[in-house]
Amino acid sequence: MTNKLIIFPFDYETIALVRNLNLLGSYGEVVLISFQGSGMIGKDACVVDKGQVTGLIVKPVSCLEQELESCDDILLVQSNFKLDVAEVYLPVIKKAGQLGKKVMFNFTLPDSCMELIQPGEEHGYKLILKNTFDVRTEHISPPDPSSAIHDFFTPVLFVIGLNERTHKLNLQLNIRQKLEAQGYQVSQVTSNGCGELIGAHSFPQFMFEGGMTETQKIIMFNRYLKKIEQSEKPDLILVGIPGGIVPFNNTFTNYFGVTSFLASRAVRPDGLICCLHYDEYNLKYLEHVKQYMENRFSSSLLGYALSNNVFDSYSSSSVNLQYASVNPRFVEEKKQEFSSYPVPILNLSSDEDMGKLTEDILHYFSVDHHVAQF
The missing domain is CATH 3.40.50.720 (NAD(P)-binding Rossmann-like Domain)
Known part of the structure; x- marks a missing residue:
């Protein structure tokens, strides 16, 4: 049964x-x-x-x-x-x-x-x-703000979204399964709260709650990831960051990307994957975003993943954001417009593209890039 x-x-x-x-x-x-x-x-x-x-x-x-x-x-x-x-x-x-x-x-x-x-x-x-971590720590006092944080000896990959609703979780699960199929051990922190249900960890709730200073949240998140590294001994730590990393505009702020910034102070990512809405981008804009992310997170952008979600700013309000979806073939056509761009731009709906992204990750995390070898 x-x-x-x-x-x-x-x-x-x-x-x-x-x-x-x-x-x-x-x-x-x-x-x-x-x-x-x-x-x-x-x-x-x-x-x-x-x-x-x-x-x-x-x-x-x-x-x-x-x-x-x-x-x-x-x-x-x-x-x-x-x-x-x-x-x-x-x-x-x-x-x-x-x-x-x-x-x-x-x-x-x-x-x-x-x-x-x-x-x-x-x-x-x-x-x-x-969130079992929150349950275990709900009665523990916040750390001393002057506490030191841990170094990491395992490569850490952040999956981020320029804005919300960019299919980040689907990309995280896709990468994880393709790496595991090749024999690699992946520890995953999901960008939503279903982590424990799928053999992973959820992004901890304490990062969104009051009662702790920003410094204390950074220290706690550092300890959270370090405990995962020590107990699971993975080849890669894959961290999905909730929300967006920048305000869309003065009305739709994405909480100013505070969550992603705090996470990046807790652990410096060794690489970034950025998920995007479908939109009318140009090369100048993508290069500007790349430079912004690499400076903010002190890391390298491995690729853009283009979703078929579109943010409907005209129908949205500050409390009720509206989105629409386009046919994935439009994403494929948009991707082809940037075939000459040095950073890979991939169709998030394409299994072939997700396989290519996985191979790019394996290539990047090698001795050639001075990161711990898989």
């Missing part, structure tokens, strides 16, 4: 997980459930990114209670939709707990919700929070 997983509410944030179901390991069946009116009901999951057909049809929320009866686990994900956490998630958590199901999250539940859930744990609730 195979295990069954429900993902709710399914949207763009979990499409990378759906496209890499083999990493889920023990789940033989995955059910995707979303809201009526989302535009996805009754359609293949590929509707959210216009990629290859997945074979998984999105079901309406009216099916949730019935599917809960027969599932083993449910993953509740932080959605693009603006949701009332107590109204949407609490009834599902309580029902799943009563049925003895395992409930997982890729975000931190508010304290007010936890207070309502915890008494139920005595009656068979199986609650697993998404």
Whole structure:
């Protein structure tokens, strides 16, 4: 009998997980459930990114209670939709707990919700929070700001996005699997909260919370990565950085790229991969971005990965960003315009291009570049 997983509410944030179901390991069946009116009901999951057909049809929320009866686990994900956490998630958590199901999250539940859930744990609730590192360290005092940070002896590769929603997670999972297929050990920190579900680590929640100074966050993240290096002894540490690295404009700020800057102070990356939206770029702009990133992160850009997502600045507001997807063939055509540019510009939807990127990474992390050899 195979295990069954429900993902709710399914949207763009979990499409990378759906496209890499083999990493889920023990789940033989995955059910995707979303809201009526989302535009996805009754359609293949590929509707959210216009990629290859997945074979998984999105079901309406009216099916949730019935599917809960027969599932083993449910993953509740932080959605693009603006949701009332107590109204949407609490009834599902309580029902799943009563049925003895395992409930997982890729975000931190508010304290007010936890207070309502915890008494139920005595009656068979199986609650697993998404970020085990945060759970282990939530009662540990922040470090002394004058503490030293550790050096790293393993190559570190950052996957960053110029802006949000650039398919970073899909690229991370693709690179990891291609390297592992060649026998390399990769330790991965994902740019969203599903890391533990796929044999990786999530970007730690403490990097986004108050209560610590920026200096303390840098030290904590350094220790987080060092612990991974020491315990897993990988050939490569692959770190996905959440969000964008620069403001889009004065309205859409990407939080000014603070997260990526703090991460780069905790560990200097040995290489960078930058994911981009589909847009009307020119060589002068790409060169400007390259110089900016290499100066800011004190590292080298190995390549641009072009997604088929487009940011719709005209329809967006500061609290509700809007995106659209173009046919991947337009990405391929755009890529060809920059064939003479010295930095590889790759189609993120192309498996052939992802294979080429993997080979470029292997070539870069060699003695020729004075980085620890794989």
